[in-house]
Amino acid sequence: QRGFNRFYGFMQGETDQFYPELTYDNHPIDPPYGPEEGYHVTEDLVNKSIQFIRDQKSIRPDQPFFLYLATGATHAPHQAPKEYIEKYRGKFDDGWDIVREEKYKKQLEMGIIPPNTQLAPRNPGVEPWEDLSDNMKRFGLRLQEAFAGFLDHTDHQIGRLISFLEDLDELDNTLLILLSDNGASMEGGHTGVMDEFKYFNLVPEDVDAIQNRLDDIGGPRSHTNIPWGWAQVGNTPLKWYKSHIFGGGVRDPLIIHWPEHIKDKGSFRNQFHYITDIAPTILDILKIEPISIYRGYNQIPISGTSMAYTFNNPNEKSQKIIQHFEMFGHRGIWVDGWKAVTVHRQGQPYNDEEWELYNLREDFSEYHNLAMKYPEKLRKLIDLWWVEAGKHGVLPLDDRRGELFGVNFDPGSPHSKREYVYYPPIAHLPSEVSPAVGNRSWIMTADIERSDKDEGVIVAMGTQNCGFCWYIKDNISVFDYNIFTDHHIVRSETVVPTNQCSIGVNFLREGRKGTISLIIDEKECGSIQVPYVMRMISSTGFDVGRNSLSPISDDYKAPFEFTGNIKRIKIKLLRYRKPSDIRGDAKDKFRAEMAKQ
Known part of the structure; x- marks a missing residue:
């Protein structure tokens, strides 16, 4: 909420589109339905955007408004209403090679890319469609159809917001x-995934085994992401992907609409600009000068160049002078149309790496490496x-990757604790403050009071795609360890006592395996083995006394609130992980964080 009067949305880098972890102003809430x-x-986000603007214009019509609308689209999971996904059935059946070529030709025809642009070669690892x-093919097509439906649905929601501004007579200004x-x-990955957390857990997708789940794609029972081949189509005509410094990672479309002040409507601008140029433009x-000192503290200068000069001067030379890039040791720099870029290999000396050179004014897709032709130019850009x-x-x-994530928690962070104690009822805990039980041994106890009629969820973590839940049903204690919809369930051999x-x-x-045992009054009363221990369980957090979001088990209907009294939940982590485990967990955490960016 910092810098804003109101907030409504999700805080994580990604969320389930049907069961999101929502925050309203400064407190968590359940989805309204x-x-x-x-x-x-x-x-929901667009509805709240409209409500906030309506409230502001009703109370202070003399004041302007600033709205920042951050949707989950089209980040994974690709989830949308069924009717939007079905619109795209069969639209991509020609396969990613032909669709990419057609998209490239359409971009040329519409003037979106310069006329001399060449289509970048196939990325490593992307097989020919045939x-x-x-x-x-079937799996990949369904994933791409869900992606397209998700984007279409988002476009429609943005259209609703624009229509509201038009009805309010505020659109033009x-x-x-x-x-x-x-x-x-x-x-x-190579195949695409039914649940993206397979990727984070280093579990390969078994395309043959999920053919009976194709109809789940795009709905609440999926958490999908597209394969490399369709991601390459999304980056047409460029090469590589998100997290790379080549065009496929850092070039994005930007649309600016301001009818009262931009006269040349529907036209293109080709000046080079960067994300840091948006704030200076506003x-x-x-006509606001950013302050240099705030409450006695020197402020970091705003880095960037205003784009306002391009609004009514489409052919003016870019006023951007220079832009650097860096990510995990990958480096790049743009200066007056020239771009130097290098790919870093973790652990290798930076000075030994080979740089590439491109003239983006003539080579939009970074097709022709000119490093050998212009070595002095390249040396100057590197310097x-x-x-x-x-x-x-x-x-x-710093070229550490996985090591930067999930190892050294800040002092006081909930994730640095060895024990967690909860006194319900409590609010849903997002993943950032949930108990760190992934990839380790733990003991969980619940002190409860109940009659023989009381039942419901004791704890729940995750979604119906992956997670775990512990509940009482028909006087039996039940634990469901849901490994990507493969449910491993243990039930107590004795009934749970009353009182x-x-x-x-x-x-x-x-x-990599695990054993789950149920305990009643300090006596073991049932156990099972699970074939795989999830390192990263879910981006959805932890509930006590209910399953507030996506139902983790098929055995009940969420939220299945516990009708008795839970006095206390205690979770104890049995031991610190070995260094090798920590490194592995950190790498998984890194992959998840990068996917959220």
Whole structure:
């Protein structure tokens, strides 16, 4: 909420579109209704956007408004109402090679890319469409159809917001800025995934085994992402993907709409600009000088160049002078139409890496590497990169990847604890503050009071696609360990006592496998082995006394609130993970965080 009067949305880098973890102003809330009644978070976000603007214009019509609308589209999971996905049945049946070529030709025809642009070569790992098995084709097509439906649905919701502004007679004088945040992602892997957390858990997708679940794609029972081949189509005509510094990672469409001040409607601008230029553009339009000192603290200078000069001067030369790039040791720099870029290999000396050189004014898709032809030009750009890196806090370079995530928690962080104690009823806990039980052994106990009629969820973590839940039903204690919809369920061999009692779950990791044991009054009363221990369980957090969002088990209907009294939940992590485990977990955390960017 910092910098805003109101907030409504999700805080995570991604969320389930049908069962989102919502925050309203500064507190968590449940979605107002479920997907059975037609809920989708993009529609909800636009509804709240309209409400906030309506409230502001009713109370202070003399004041302008600033709205920042951040949807989940088209980040994974690709989920949309069924009718939007079905619109695209068969639209991509020609396969990603032909669709990419057609998209490239359409871009040329519409003038979206320069007329001399060449289509970048196929990315490594992307097979020709005709070489795929029939099952891989079917799966990939369904994933791409869900992606397209998701985008179409988002477009419709943005249209609703624009129609509202038009009805309010505010559209012509409202500056609209619409953009994506990066290129298409590669987290779907070679095949695509039914549940993206398979990727984060290093579990390969079994395309043959999920053919009976194709109709789930795009709905609440999926958490999908597209394969490399369709991601490459999304980045046409460029190469590589999100997290790369080549065009496929950093080039994005930007739409600016301001009818009262931009006269040349529906036209293109080709000046080079960067994400850091948006804030200077808004400040320039509003004639606001950013302050250098706030409450006695020096402020970091705003880095960027206003784009306002392009609004009514389509052919003016770019006023942008220089732009540096860096990500995990990958480096790049743009200067006056020239771009130098290098791919870093973790652990390799930076000075030994080969840089590439492109003239973007003549080579939009970075097709022709000119490093050998213009070595002096390249050397100058490399030297400039080091200067810019020093100016903007990039140095020292740090090529750690997984090691940067999930290892050293800040003091006081809930994730740094060995024990967690909860006194319900409590609000839903987002993943950032949920107990860190992934990939480790733990003991969970619940002190409860109940009659023989009381039942419901004790704890729940995750979604119906992956997670775990512990509940009482028909006087039996039940634990469901849901590994990507493969449910491993243990039920107590004795009934749960009435009145006051203590029940528990012990989870013992044994290599990559695990053993789950149920405890009633300190006695084991049932156990099973699970074939795989999830390292990263879900981006959806933790509930006590209910399953507030996506139902993790098929055995009940959420929220299935516990009707008795839970006095206390205690979770104890049995031991610290080995260094090798920590490194593995950190790498998984890194992959998840990168997918959220």
